[in-house]
Amino acid sequence: MHTSTSDPETATEHDPCEQRELIGDRGDYFLNRIQGETGVNVSACYQCERCTNACPISQFMDIKPHQIIRYVQLGWRIRLLKSSTIWICLSCEMCTTYCPNEVDVAEIINHLRMMAASSSIAPKEKSLAVFHQTFLEELIKSGRVNEFRLMRAYYSKPDILHEKIKNGTFKQELQLAMTLFRKGRLKLSAPKSKAVKEIQKAYSQTRGEII
């Protein structure tokens, strides 16, 4: 495993006391599944770390982009789905664009995010995961998304408001909302799309509901 320590004196390749983790499922099932579902050749990665160097927020990530690819090769599914990387990735596509072997790193991270969303694993970045979910719910409800309605729905989700008040960001965000409202940027209502029914039907079909 790659160590992030940059000091060559103290860096060791493997900590002798650490219990070595086995290759995920003692096979390449996870790797094959990911490659099959995304059409990305994950095996082509030779760990040049170009993706991590291109990533604008790799310092905020617990598993770096090149490690994500390596972990997929190793089949370390749980570790990947429990990481915060899969939620904070911005999908800015820098990694994908600059990979010399055309490994679509952003697509892999995105796919892992979808896997995590439909698994029973609690997302590490709950506030971001809940935001995506709220966005989709608002979209299905009215066909278009209005910022005010979206934020109102977001804050009424369990724990979100409580968490925001606790870490002190709620006051800031309220002030920001007031400023935007004064500037005329926050529209309190927006026309709905007439296609709501069609979209709702398509959405329930994608979730496997027959009627």
Place this chain on the structure above:
Amino acid sequence: MKLSFYPGCSLEGMANDYCESIYAVFKTLGIDLVEIEDWSCCGATAAHSLSEIMSVILPARNLAAAEKMGLDIICPCSLCFNRLRFSQKMIKKKIFHIPWQVTGDIRVLDMTRFLAKPSIIQLIKQCILKPLDSLKVVCYYGCQMVRPPKITGYADYENPQTLDRISAAAGARVLDWSYKSTCCGASIGIGRREIVEFLSKRILQKSRQAGAEAIVVSCPLCQSNLDIVQKDRSDTPTPIFYVTELLRLSFKDKGNPKWFKMHVADPVPVLKAKGLL
């Protein structure tokens, strides 16, 4: 000339000024924009993050509506543009069932690339009444408009030129810089404010180092991120203009400060100092 127009949700809300300026600019240029009838949201990051199939069929609905009209789509929002192009590519692969009648053959243009065509640049130059030659700007493209090149079709994704050409046609002095397509943080501010501040502040700082007095953008989310991060600043703000706002300013003899009331970083002092208002 007639084009179908897909505004997207942001242009109805936070970026309403962008929408108004687009209509004003296209009216001056004599190009008809027909809003796609009963358009719906493209799904944005949420559908992309949570459901692959929704991220294909939501934009497909709008593609289908435009195909019915038989007009090429022009798309001002970078993310909408990216999503429509992505959906088109997936429709062609025929691996998902799309509930709407759609072939994916219609052309999806991002607005800046349309305006940067040589013929349109000529048209823009003819309409200029007041060149902005005293204003030093840098152009900021963001991610979704240029990357990944396989979807967006940008060959010059490392140093894109469309906004530069349009701003230069409006007479502005366009400076070169290295942060044209570095991410601004997008919607991550919802959960992790520090990341968006880190990224947006760096872009602002680099633009100032390059000597720019304003930043030209075409993405509503980039605009709001770069704008809002300046809300507590006490020194001179760096106004963040939509490219069409800049064009509209140069198309008019006398500017009107009322246009800019939606900006957090007030552009009026900078423009007044330059004699552009």
